Every structure is written in C-alpha cells, then in structure tokens.
Amino acid sequence: MEEQHPTMLELLLEAHIGLERQGPGSPETVRKALSFLDAPERFGRIADLGCGTGGQTLLLAEDLPGSIVGLDLFPVMAEKLNQRAQSRGLGDRVRGIAGDMADLPFERQSFDLIWSEGAIDNIGFETGLRHWRDFLRPGGYVAVSCPCWLSAEQPAAAARFWAEAGSPLDTVETNLGLLRTCGYQFVAAFALPEECWTEHYFAPRERAIQAMLEKYPHSEEMRAYAAMNRDEVALYRQYGRYYGYVFFIGRAI
C-alpha cells in the first residue's frame, strides 16, 4: 500500500484524537476547580469551550446534573465527544458542536457555567473573557485554565516558545486584573501540578507519536512533528518551574 504523507495539521489531529485530553489537566484538577463553585447541582446549562475530545466535558457531566455543550473549532473533535458521550450513556445531556469560541453561537445570558481548559490562549485571555461574559447568567461562573508565568523570572527560551506558538505568556497578576476588568468577581486561582503535564498529557501523546512514526516511516513532516513535541517536553523539563497552566475561576458581576 502507498504510504500517505499527512500535513502538519493532520498529524496534530491524528496524535490527539485518541487521547483522553489534548492539553495539561487531570480529573483531580477538574474536581478541585468545581469545588470553588457554589451550588453547582443547580446549574442547568454549561458550556465547555475548546473541548477537544471532551475528557473534562465527560467528567463535568458525571459530576453535574445539567446539560453541557462542548464546542471545538475542529468538527472531528466535537464528533469524538459525541461518540464518547453516547457510549457512556450521557448522550442526552452532552452535545459536541463545531464552532469558534471567539464568536459563540449561543443565546446571551444562557449559561450557569462556562468552562474552558487549555484553549482560551488561542484567542487571548482578555478577548475570550470579555466575549464569554455576555453568555453567562448574572452570577454565572467562568472556570478557565490558561498558560501563565509562575515566577518573576521569565527565561527567554520559554518566552520565545510561547510567543511563537501564538500564546505569549502573561503573569498570574495580569490575568487576575483582566478577570476583574472583564466583569468578573475573583473566586479562586491555582496552578496545575506537574503530573497534569507529564502523566496526563505528555506520556500518552508520546505513545501516540511513537505509533505514528512507525505508520509514516518516510514522512519528513512526521519527523518534524515528533521533534517539535520532543522540544516542547524538553523545554518543560528545563523551565517548567517558571511557567504553567493556571485555573482561574470568576463569577459574572
């Protein structure tokens, strides 16, 4: 059979589509973020923006009784969430749709909770928070994780990596200020622990990439994609104490 030569985007999607998560996080940190919300058992409608294949969406659906819509830019991700929800018997309360989190296709003031893990930096923390605010009911919550500087020291190699990825890092203090100016009352913020990166994201992604290297043995793109991922892991090993994902929880004023 003729070997395929997938593009970088196709490789990125193939590496991630079978993973539980597409970025750092864990069931423990989902539950920790949930623990800061008042009366979540009364939430009727929840959105999970940039849901990927919905690892966290399904956890939310298991812990909360409301209905959840997961939205992702890539239709294959939303479709995967729908399949996973069906197979867990959650299809009546969980729906994945394709869409842009910078232009939400929902009714204003219709959500009790807007959740988003590892995705808001694609459109910018401030842009996302400002846009999403209109879709929350008064008193509704936003719970969002975003990569940030964790220290005053900001190594140039890490700054360059994140800037080139299109997500230049801000400090936690800057983002807390933005949370307030975008119309939210501060509820809580905490940094994701190391295993959210290593055990829950890098390790399964590395296994997927190894299998793809065997599947596409002659693909230059595949080799370049694997090298990029290795560089990202090496950067985290060297500089992970200076940057990380921080979960921010706020309440619409």
Ligand SMILES: C[S@@+](CC[C@H](N)C(=O)[O-])C[C@H]1O[C@@H](n2cnc3c(N)ncnc32)[C@H](O)[C@@H]1O
């Ligand atoms: C790092 S992944 C995180 C996925 C998932 N929330 C998790 O934590 O496992 C970021 C996700 O955001 C999605 N995304 C990026 N830009 C987006 C946009 N403008 N609108 C909707 N989804 C977007 C990507 O397709 C990807 O699935």
